[in-house]
Amino acid sequence: MLPAHLAPTLSAALDQIHTEAQALFGQGHVADYIPALARVPPRQFGMAVALTDGSTFAVGDAQTPFSIQSISKLFTFVLALKTQGDALWSRVGREPSGAAFNSMVQLETEHGIPRNPFINAGALVITDILTTGYAHLDYALLGAMRRLTDDPALSWNVAVARSERETGHRNMALAYFMKSYGNFVNPPELVLDNYCRQCAIEMSCAQLAQATMFLANGGRDLGRDGSPDEHMLSPADTRRVNALLLTCGAYDAAGDFAYRIGLPVKTGVGGGIVAIAPGMGTVAVWSPELDAKGNSVLGAFALERLVQLTGWHYASA
Numbered sequence: 001m002l003p004a005h006l007a008p009t010l011s012a013a014l015d016q017i018h019t020e021a022q023a024l025f026g027q028g029h030v031a032d033y034i035p036a037l038a039r040v041p042p043r044q045f046g047m048a049v050a051l052t053d054g055s056t057f058a059v060g061d062a063q064t065p066f067s068i069q070s071i072s073k074l075f076t077f078v079l080a081l082k083t084q085g086d087a088l089w090s091r092v093g094r095e096p097s098g099a100a101f102n103s104m105v106q107l108e109t110e111h112g113i114p115r116n117p118f119i120n121a122g123a124l125v126i127t128d129i130l131t132t133g134y135a136h137l138d139y140a141l142l143g144a145m146r147r148l149t150d151d152p153a154l155s156w157n158v159a160v161a162r163s164e165r166e167t168g169h170r171n172m173a174l175a176y177f178m179k180s181y182g183n184f185v186n187p188p189e190l191v192l193d194n195y196c197r198q199c200a201i202e203m204s205c206a207q208l209a210q211a212t213m214f215l216a217n218g219g220r221d222l223g224r225d226g227s228p229d230e231h232m233l234s235p236a237d238t239r240r241v242n243a244l245l246l247t248c249g250a251y252d253a254a255g256d257f258a259y260r261i262g263l264p265v266k267t268g269v270g271g272g273i274v275a276i277a278p279g280m281g282t283v284a285v286w287s288p289e290l291d292a293k294g295n296s297v298l299g300a301f302a303l304e305r306l307v308q309l310t311g312w313h314y315a316s317a
């Protein structure tokens with residue numbers, strides 16, 4: 001395994017991956033079901049690694065902000081777990097769905113209880129829970145994420161949020177369907193407003209790697225100087241979140257990701273993927289072209305190559 005302090009080796013690995021990844025441009029397609037995302041130039045690639053010792057590495061477009069989309073579900077889930085604890089498990093499950101992220105089919109046979117917090121139905125329930133808990137969820141979430149990134153300007157893209165809000169009929173249908181089973185408290189319109197804003201938050205790879213550091217660091221964020229700062233989660237809850245990311249973080253490609261990459265991940269249709277190497281660090285990668293399951297083609301490739309080159313793996317953490 002690559003020792004974490006071998007910075008030149010890690011930098012060289014990122015350069016190599018950056019070069020290799022270029023060959024994959026053109027194999028995927030930018031998400032176009034959210035009209036504002038269809039306009040993102042596809043041939044972009046960035047990657048950032050943050051280690052638990054406070055050091056950081058980046059290559060390509062790692063400082064370019066992009067739409068985090070479903071990666072926001074990781075942050076809302078952590079917020080819900082912190083505020084609700086195990087009570088939330090009466091409203092959402094923790095099993096892989098094996099179905100598309102926006103699928104409706106399981107909801108009927110499973111009486112309106114979504115399989116996990118990372119598919120759209122489950123994330124909508126989490127946002128519903130948080131909408132009850134916070135008078136202004138959008139700003140509460142943004143506040144938490146601004147603290148994690150040390151960036152007071154972090155925000156959502158108004159045009160992307162509006163674009164999804166105007167066209168997100170399937171998500172609205174999921175919300176009403178769950179309401180029919182009594183598993184939705186707030187008006188779906190209100191929850192969808194919050195959900196579309198959380199998905200439209202823009203972050204760079206460098207920021208995402210920093211913001212998820214607590215998941216690699218036993219629940220503790222790192223301060224600016226690299227020393228442990230805010231206690232986000234208990235070590236036990238941190239392990240649980242990582243287990244869910246490993247089994248459910250890439251929708252119906254979660255098994256393939258676990259096989260190829262073997263790290264807890266969360267993906268989004270903006271083309272971002274964040275991966276957690278517990279005890280070692282975090283990796284964020286972004287490239288907008290997606291495969292048929294809505295995951296970044298170059299992003300998955302880059303993570304696969306990074307674990308090959310570093311030996312990082314959940315089973316060896």
Ligand SMILES: NC(=O)CC[C@H](N)C(=O)O
Pocket residue numbers: 068069070071101102120164171199267268269270294
């Ligand atoms: N997989 C995703 O990133 C999906 C997020 C998107 N906002 C949606 O609800 O469809």
